[in-house]
Amino acid sequence: MLCAGIDAGSRSIKAVLLDTDTGKILAAGVSDQGVEQERLATELFDKILFEAGLERAQISGVIATGYGRNAIRFADTTITEITCHARGVHQLAPETRTIIEIGGQDSKVISLENGGRVRDFAMNDRCAAGTGRFLEMVATRLNMNWSTLSELAHQSQKPALISNMCVVFAETEIIGLLAEGKPLADVVAGVQKAIATRVAALAGRSVASPVYFTGGVALQPGMARALEEVLACPVGVVSQPQFTGALGAAVLAGERAARNNL
Amino acid sequence: MECRSSGPQPSVSNASAGAALRWFEDMIDHCYDYAEAARAQGRPVVGIMCEFTPREIILAAGAVPVCLCGGSAATIPPAEQFLPANLCPLIKSTFGYQVTGKNPFLNWADLVVAETTCDGKKKMFELMGAAKPMYVLELPHKAENAAALEHWTQELHKFKAHLEERFNTQITEEKLRAAIQLMNRERGLRRQLADLMTQDQPPLTGRQLIEFKSIISGIEADLQQYENGLKSLSASGGDASSPNVTATKASLPREIRVLLTGVPIVHGAERVLELIENAGAVVVAMENCTGLKPILEDVDAADPAPIRAIAKKYYHLPCSVLTPNSGRFDTLRSLSAKFRPDCVIEIIWQACLTYDIESIQVRKLAEEELKLPYLKITTDYSPSDSARISARVEALFETIKAKAKG
Numbered sequence: 054m055l056c057a058g059i060d061a062g063s064r065s066i067k068a069v070l071l072d073t074d075t076g077k078i079l080a081a082g083v084s085d086q087g088v089e090q091e092r093l094a095t096e097l098f099d100k101i102l103f104e105a106g107l108e109r110a111q112i113s114g115v116i117a118t119g120y121g122r123n124a125i126r127f128a129d130t131t132i133t134e135i136t137c138h139a140r141g142v143h144q145l146a147p148e149t150r151t152i153i154e155i156g157g158q159d160s161k162v163i164s165l166e167n168g169g170r171v172r173d174f175a176m177n178d179r180c181a182a183g184t185g186r187f188l189e190m191v192a193t194r195l196n197m198n199w200s201t202l203s204e205l206a207h208q209s210q211k212p213a214l215i216s217n218m219c220v221v222f223a224e225t226e227i228i229g230l231l232a233e234g235k236p237l238a239d240v241v242a243g244v245q246k247a248i249a250t251r252v253a254a255l256a257g258r259s260v261a262s263p264v265y266f267t268g269g270v271a272l273q274p275g276m277a278r279a280l281e282e283v284l285a286c287p288v289g290v291v292s293q294p295q296f297t298g299a300l301g302a303a304v305l306a307g308e309r310a311a312r313n314n315l
Numbered sequence: 316m317e318c319r320s321s322g323p324q325p326s327v328s329n330a331s332a333g334a335a336l337r338w339f340e341d342m343i344d345h346c347y348d349y350a351e352a353a354r355a356q357g358r359p360v361v362g363i364m365c366e367f368t369p370r371e372i373i374l375a376a377g378a379v380p381v382c383l384c385g386g387s388a389a390t391i392p393p394a395e396q397f398l399p400a401n402l403c404p405l406i407k408s409t410f411g412y413q414v415t416g417k418n419p420f421l422n423w424a425d426l427v428v429a430e431t432t433c434d435g436k437k438k439m440f441e442l443m444g445a446a447k448p449m450y451v452l453e454l455p456h457k458a459e460n461a462a463a464l465e466h467w468t469q470e471l472h473k474f475k476a477h478l479e480e481r482f483n484t485q486i487t488e489e490k491l492r493a494a495i496q497l498m499n500r501e502r503g504l505r506r507q508l509a510d511l512m513t514q515d516q517p518p519l520t521g522r523q524l525i526e527f528k529s530i531i532s533g534i535e536a537d538l539q540q541y542e543n544g545l546k547s548l549s550a551s552g553g554d555a556s557s558p559n560v561t562a563t564k565a566s567l568p569r570e571i572r573v574l575l576t577g578v579p580i581v582h583g584a585e586r587v588l589e590l591i592e593n594a595g596a597v598v599v600a601m602e603n604c605t606g607l608k609p610i611l612e613d614v615d616a617a618d619p620a621p622i623r624a625i626a627k628k629y630y631h632l633p634c635s636v637l638t639p640n641s642g643r644f645d646t647l648r649s650l651s652a653k654f655r656p657d658c659v660i661e662i663i664w665q666a667c668l669t670y671d672i673e674s675i676q677v678r679k680l681a682e683e684e685l686k687l688p689y690l691k692i693t694t695d696y697s698p699s700d701s702a703r704i705s706a707r708v709e710a711l712f713e714t715i716k717a718k719a720k721g
């Protein structure tokens with residue numbers, strides 16, 4: 054069966070086409086989020102269909118997830134990003150017990166039971182401090198792109214202490230640190246550590262191994278290391294971390310279609 | 316939201332239950348008319364802001380007790396000219412009405428009664444007291460201390476004397492007993508309404524149930540409507556769907572029963588309750604001060620010492636400002652047994668320290684003892700995080716349903 058998952062996140066839209074019988078991802082794509090969410094999602098969907106040489110009629114089920122899931126009307130139904138990420142990561146790394154997902158505007162810690170079912174989850178409230186937004190602010194501030202940012206962080210021996218947990222105030226703090234002459238690498242590593250600390254606080258007492266890291270921010274190599282240090286356990290990064298939500302949605306779309314066909 | 320197709324539309328199967336609900340939708344207007352008429356007859360208006368305030372004594376003084384708690388986001392910015400931004404929205408909103416002068420009941424209040432509860436309120440009362448006659452009852456915080464109840468009783472005696480002097484009246488035992496009866500009747504009716512939610516198919520949504528309240532206690536017309544609503548709902552087992560409470564999508568399948576706890580959900584601040592029920596659940600019990608907490612217990616009408624009996628009832632209120640607040644955990648245990656929820660959701664207003672810190676114990680109770688999933692939502696009155704809250708609530712429900720499917 055061929056199924057699709059659309060993850061309409063806060064910063065970007067991701068789409069995955071999955072052959073649920075083989076578990077093979079036939080196509081995947083990402084586009085920037087914008088005001089005309091449904092049009093953007095439709096274009097992206099059509100684009101990956103074209104890439105895979107498929108047509109809409111061949112797709113047995115579509116599930117939308119993510120912040121903008123309710124705007125994707127061509128989907129059969131919606132499922133939250135928490136359930137979808139859990140399903141997506143389970144698909145890629147079935148041994149996972151804890152998922153850390155850091156996206157553009159939120160971060161989550163999901164603990165899984167045997168079989169990949171969600172046991173419990175925590176998600177940041179209003180504050181953006183433990184999210185990709187924080188890194189984005191720093192990158193903009195320093196006039197750098199994300200990948201240079203994490204390369205820089207890698208050079209740091211002594212991450213700076215960023216004590217302010219509010220993104221707005223942290224920005225001031227970062228400017229202050231740079232003005233004091235703190236090496237850029239230490240400041241960037243400090244930011245990564247601050248995010249990791251925030252996410253670890255979200256996780257609370259129970260972080261069962263193996264831990265897998267996903268979401269757009271997982272593309273930054275330094276972040277996994279920062280999480281490992283704070284959590285004091287190995288943290289694996291799933292392959293194609295920005296797609297786990299859409300992948301999970303596609304897997305769930307397959308399960309749903311199978312149920313409906315019974 | 317697993318299912319997007321709309322289910323059966325809500326039927327207004329019972330006209331008089333709907334009528335009762337509609338009555339309370341205009342609750343503020345009725346209270347306005349009532350207070351205006353009472354003032355014309357020379358009755359004083361007494362503002363209250365907490366469930367520890369003994370309404371019976373105020374009623375016995377011939378005064379009209381009005382709840383002044385603010386549930387509006389609009390009054391928060393004006394309040395922040397004077398109060399720190401990092402303060403509970405309930406306190407800011409309440410005080411904001413003093414700044415804007417837009418709460419007629421506060422403007423009318425001949426006296427405002429407050430208690431030493433949380434620090435934020437206590438210090439806000441000082442500011443409010445600069446512009447309004449204010450009487451502060453000293454609430455002892457160590458719930459299990461026998462001397463504390465004694466002190467609280469003394470506080471109520473002093474309060475009674477203060478009202479007598481201020482309003483030039485005599486609070487006789489007879490008046491006190493009448494007020495106790497009235498309040499017991501009101502609590503009893505609201506309790507019975509809340510008890511309807513024990514049914515497998517509750518006849519109301521939580522959003523509808525929370526409409527059955529009034530910011531002025533003891534209005535006979537309200538009590539009549541409680542009775543009407545109760546009669547029709549218990550007789551028919553029907554629902555009270557009303558055109559105006561549309562915030563809750565009654566058409567969604569309601570598979571999940573929620574026990575709600577935490578801070579008070581003041582009139583106007585029901586957003587989270589709506590988000591929860593829009594995700595396909597029904598809030599079957601609210602432990603909060605705006606729900607069951609203050610109406611679970613009555614004043615012992617047979618007690619030969621009425622003030623003492625009143626003191627006892629109010630002192631048992633399991634608010635997080637008390638330490639230890641074991642009464643709250645007992646309440647949650649019994650509500651859980653009675654209302655059979657599938658999960659516990661706790662609402663915390665941002666910067667409410669006492670409830671926030673206590674939430675760790677609530678989570679533990681829910682997960683380890685009641686074996687129920689627990690979700691804490693920390694928010695304020697602005698809707699900017701609604702999508703985020705919905706995602707968490709929906710994810711919780713997805714998890715519960717997945718577990719049920721096995």
Ligand code: SF4
Nearest residue numbers: 365366367432604634
């Ligand atoms: S929660 Fe506590 S302080 Fe607030 S109204 Fe209730 S009793 Fe009063």
Ligand code: SF4
Nearest residue numbers: 403405433578664667
């Ligand atoms: S919600 Fe908390 S901080 Fe706000 S008034 Fe009540 S006890 Fe105080």
